[in-house]
Amino acid sequence: MSRLQVNLLGVSMKNPVIAASGTFGFGEEYRAFFDPGLLGGISSKGLTLHGSKGNGGVRVWETPAGMLNSIGLENPGVAHFIERELPLMRRIPSALLCNMGGHSLEDYEQGAAMLDKADIDILELNISCPNVKAGGMAFGMEPATAADVVRRVRALCHHPLLVKLSPNAPDLIAVARAVEEAGADGLSLTNTFLGMAIDVDRRRAVFDNVYAGLSGPAILPLALRMVHQVCKAVTIPVVGLGGIATWRDALCFLMAGATAVQMGTAGFADPLAMPRAIEGLEKYCEEQGLQNILEIRGIV
Amino acid sequence: MAVVLENKRVAPDVYLMRLTDTPAKPGQFYMLRPLPGSLEPLLGRPISVFDCEGCESSFLYRVVGKGTELLSQRRASDSVDAVGPLGNGFPLEDRDLTVVGGGIGIAPLYYLLKAHRARFPGRKRSAYLGFSGDSFLTEEFSALCDVSKVNIGGFVTDDVDFSVPALYCACGPTPMLRAAKKRAEAAGAALLLSLEARMACGVGACLGCSCATISGNRRVCKDGPVFPAEEVLL
Structure with a gap:
């Protein structure tokens, strides 16, 4: 058994590094730089039932050691994914995480039912989407609404269920516990932090939606603290993400209790960030005499 | 990684920088990061290839912010991160x-x-x-x-x-x-x-640079930057 091999929700992965949703397309975009099959897993671009054209106006904005995005979940929809993207993505020998969100409970249910029959390894549920029918507050903000969507999806989908938490929830620990209780097999956190940018020359908000999601190295300490707290509060596995750019960053999340990590924004800056992190983790295991990387899991 | 051969000012705030290891076709671009390996500034800047001889390209850019400001300060023999060549480029056609x-x-x-x-x-x-x-x-x-x-x-x-x-x-x-x-x-x-657009990745993954066309959204970085005018909705 390889030193980096990990088991996530019953799925064997060759290493604990997963490409984060929305930063790696459906697995093909970085092929010119490295073989995506080197990754432990790939989380698909976030899907919604009917797809979306995404947001207008400025969509990305660099910030100190990070970036804000307001892509608006541009995606081709669940049916298109199953028919067109999935067969290609399946050819990549990495764990296949399908990331799905929704703007109503019915959307989640219908999407989950469609994906139940699809050949995916893990369903990663994005509960950071605004609930259009309840004033636009995201499902993941409150324990009750988060648990409701997880319970409904759980009932319709037999795939291992990884629920991606929003760091913007006023009581993240309560949401994490409620989601575990509702039947999630694992949690991934964090999604982006709600932020803002103002164009002072034009005296207006940069983004049409005013607020946007912050990612990149700037959020690492915040995300790490949350992963550490959540790992202590739940018994299901946690996938840590938020600003990871190097193998050392990845180790922080594993030491904080995560079973695997996801990387995203760092790959925008350096397309080889993920393969470099995997190599670094491998070397670390060798140097430290670890039989498996997860021997250091949760030691902090 | 590429090495700066020359970085000269050709007008106020406009620079032409020549780099090693940057082969390209006409119309392609590179994501250039002034400080290799640095997390700040984090992202590359999409910069067009102005000219290319063998494996050396020159890049024409205007200083508009932090990234291009730092780029303008790089001197011969300094290193910069250059990811590319990216984009489809222009076709060469046998007509005027x-x-x-x-x-x-x-x-x-x-x-x-x-x-x-x-x-x-x-x-x-x-x-x-x-x-x-x-x-x-x-x-x-x-x-x-x-x-x-x-x-x-x-x-x-x-x-x-x-x-x-x-x-x-x-x-x-x-x-x-x-x-x-x-x-x-x-x-x-x-x-x-x-087309020009703000982009984070330059390779078609982030969808930061989507533009509207008659056949739906396309990515300026990957499906473009060159598009037939009749297809894009400006």
Whole structure:
């Protein structure tokens, strides 16, 4: 058994590094730089039932050691994914995480039912989407609404269920516990932090939606603290993400209790960030005499 | 990683930087990061290839923010991160070629003209360059062209007769592209537009640079930056 091999929700992965949703397309975009099959897993671009054209106006904005995005979940929809993207993505020998969100409970249910029959390894549920029918507050903000969507999806989908938490929830620990209780097999956190940018020359908000999601190295300490707290509060596995750019960053999340990590924004800056992190983790295991990387899991 | 061979100022706030290890086709670009491996600034800046000889490209850019400011401070023998070549680039077609450039948008058109001249020496080449203030590198363009015209402060698209048979290629500010598209459509001319957009990855993954086209959203970085004018909704 390889030193980096990990088991996530019953799925064997060759290493604990997963490409984060929305930063790696459906697995093909970085092929010119490295073989995506080197990754432990790939989380698909976030899907919604009917797809979306995404947001207008400025969509990305660099910030100190990070970036804000307001892509608006541009995606081709669940049916298109199953028919067109999935067969290609399946050819990549990495764990296949399908990331799905929704703007109503019915959307989640219908999407989950469609994906139940699809050949995916893990369903990663994005509960950071605004609930259009309840004033636009995201499902993941409150324990009750988060648990409701997880319970409904759980009932319709037999795939291992990884629920991606929003760091913007006023009581993240309560949401994490409620989601575990509702039947999630694992949690991934964090999604982006709600932020803002103002164009002072034009005296207006940069983004049409005013607020946007912050990612990149700037959020690492915040995300790490949350992963550490959540790992202590739940018994299901946690996938840590938020600003990871190097193998050392990845180790922080594993030491904080995560079973695997996801990387995203760092790959925008350096397309080889993920393969470099995997190599670094491998070397670390060798140097430290670890039989498996997860021997250091949760030691902090 | 690429090494700076030269980084010279060609106009106020406009620089031409030549790098090693940057092969490219006309119309392609690189994501350039001034400080290799640094997390700040984090992202590369999409910069057009102005010219390319073998594996050395020169990049024309205007200093507009933190990233390009740092880029302008890099000196010969310094290293920069250069991810590319990216994008589809311009096709080389066996017919006359007319380029229309506005400001820093002249950047991808020089190499196009040069490659066109090398491939089709018997064809006619024309360049219409517009600037709101200081012009730059206009002599380099005129050396490659049968006709070259510089417009300062006006509308460069007013100078172009789109009824003359040729392939038209334009790059510049959106209002200029919009005017070029309108005139080309009226004249039934074939026009290609090289679009500019904010982007995080440059490789088609982040969807930060999506643009609206008649066939839905396309990615400026990966599906473009060069699009037939009739396809894009400006």
